[in-house]
Amino acid sequence: MKKLMIIGASGHGKVAADIAAKMGYKQIVFLDDNTEIKECLNYPVAGTIKDAKDYMGYDFFIAIGDGEVRKTIQEEIIRKGCKIVSLIHPEAVIGSCVEIGAGSMVSAGAVINCKTIVGSGCIVNTSSSIDHDCTIGDYSHVSVGAHLAGGVSVGCGSWIGAGAIVNNQVFICESCIVGAGAVVIHNIEIPGTYIGIPARRK
Ligand SMILES: CC(C)(COP(=O)(O)OP(=O)(O)OC[C@H]1O[C@@H](n2cnc3c(N)ncnc32)[C@H](O)[C@@H]1OP(=O)(O)O)[C@@H](O)C(=O)NCCC(=O)NCCS
Incomplete structure (x- = not known):
C-alpha cells in the first residue's frame, strides 16, 4: 500500500x-x-x-x-x-525529457514543456507554465498562473509570483522574489525583489 x-x-x-x-x-x-x-x-x-x-x-x-x-x-x-x-497532479502536462527533482510538486493544470529541468523541492503551482529548455533551481516556486517562456533559468530559492511573466531566455539569479503580475524582460543578476512591468528592483 x-x-x-x-x-x-x-x-x-x-x-x-x-x-x-x-x-x-x-x-x-x-x-x-x-x-x-x-x-x-x-x-x-x-x-x-x-x-x-x-x-x-x-x-x-x-x-x-x-x-x-x-x-x-x-x-x-x-x-x-x-x-x-515528488507529487505530480495527474492533470499536469509534462513534456518529453523533463526532469523533476525529489520533493517537487507540480499542481493541477501546470504545463512543463520538453527538456526543462526542475530541481529538488520546487513548487510548480496551479495553472503555471514553464516552456521548453528551462532550468528551475532547487527550492524555487513558480506561483499560480505564472508563465515562463522557453529557455528561462531561475536560480535556487527564487520565487516567481502569481501571474508573473518571464520572457524567453531570461536569467533570474538565486534568492529572488518576482512580484505578482510582474513582467521580467531583462536578466536579473542581483538577488532581491522585483516588481512591475517591466520588472524593476523594489
Ligand atoms: C512583491 C511582494 C513580495 C512585495 O511584498 P511587500 O514587501 O510586503 O510589499 P508591500 O505590500 O509592503 O508593498 C510595497 C510597495 O510595493 C508595491 N507592490 C507590492 N507588490 C507589488 C506587485 N506585485 N506589483 C506591483 N507593485 C507592488 C505596493 O503597492 C507598495 O507600493 P507603495 O509603497 O507605492 O504603496 C508582494 O507584494 C508579492 O507580489 N508577492 C507575491 C505573492 C504571490 O504571488 N503569491 C502567490 C502564492 S502561490
Missing part, C-alpha cells in the same frame, strides 16, 4: 494531500510542529517533525511554502534516511 507522510499541515499541505490521493496514495498522514493542528483535508496530524523517524516505511513530502524552511527540513529528513518523493 502506498503511504505518504506530509510535513506541513497548511494550505499547501492540503493541496499536496489532494494530489497524493489522486496519485494513488491510500494512507496519508501529516506531521506539523504546531500541535494545535489535528487534521488537514481530513487526514490526521500524527505528531511533530521529530517523529519522522517512526515512519520509515512511508514516502515523505515537505509541504512548506517558504523555500528556505522547505530546504532545511527536506535536507534533515533525507539525513534521517527517509525517502522523499
Whole structure:
C-alpha cells in the first residue's frame, strides 16, 4: 500500500494531500510542529517533525511554502534516511525529457514543456507554465498562473509570483522574489525583489 507522510499541515499541505490521493496514495498522514493542528483535508496530524523517524516505511513530502524552511527540513529528513518523493497532479502536462527533482510538486493544470529541468523541492503551482529548455533551481516556486517562456533559468530559492511573466531566455539569479503580475524582460543578476512591468528592483 502506498503511504505518504506530509510535513506541513497548511494550505499547501492540503493541496499536496489532494494530489497524493489522486496519485494513488491510500494512507496519508501529516506531521506539523504546531500541535494545535489535528487534521488537514481530513487526514490526521500524527505528531511533530521529530517523529519522522517512526515512519520509515512511508514516502515523505515537505509541504512548506517558504523555500528556505522547505530546504532545511527536506535536507534533515533525507539525513534521517527517509525517502522523499515528488507529487505530480495527474492533470499536469509534462513534456518529453523533463526532469523533476525529489520533493517537487507540480499542481493541477501546470504545463512543463520538453527538456526543462526542475530541481529538488520546487513548487510548480496551479495553472503555471514553464516552456521548453528551462532550468528551475532547487527550492524555487513558480506561483499560480505564472508563465515562463522557453529557455528561462531561475536560480535556487527564487520565487516567481502569481501571474508573473518571464520572457524567453531570461536569467533570474538565486534568492529572488518576482512580484505578482510582474513582467521580467531583462536578466536579473542581483538577488532581491522585483516588481512591475517591466520588472524593476523594489
Ligand atoms: C512583491 C511582494 C513580495 C512585495 O511584498 P511587500 O514587501 O510586503 O510589499 P508591500 O505590500 O509592503 O508593498 C510595497 C510597495 O510595493 C508595491 N507592490 C507590492 N507588490 C507589488 C506587485 N506585485 N506589483 C506591483 N507593485 C507592488 C505596493 O503597492 C507598495 O507600493 P507603495 O509603497 O507605492 O504603496 C508582494 O507584494 C508579492 O507580489 N508577492 C507575491 C505573492 C504571490 O504571488 N503569491 C502567490 C502564492 S502561490
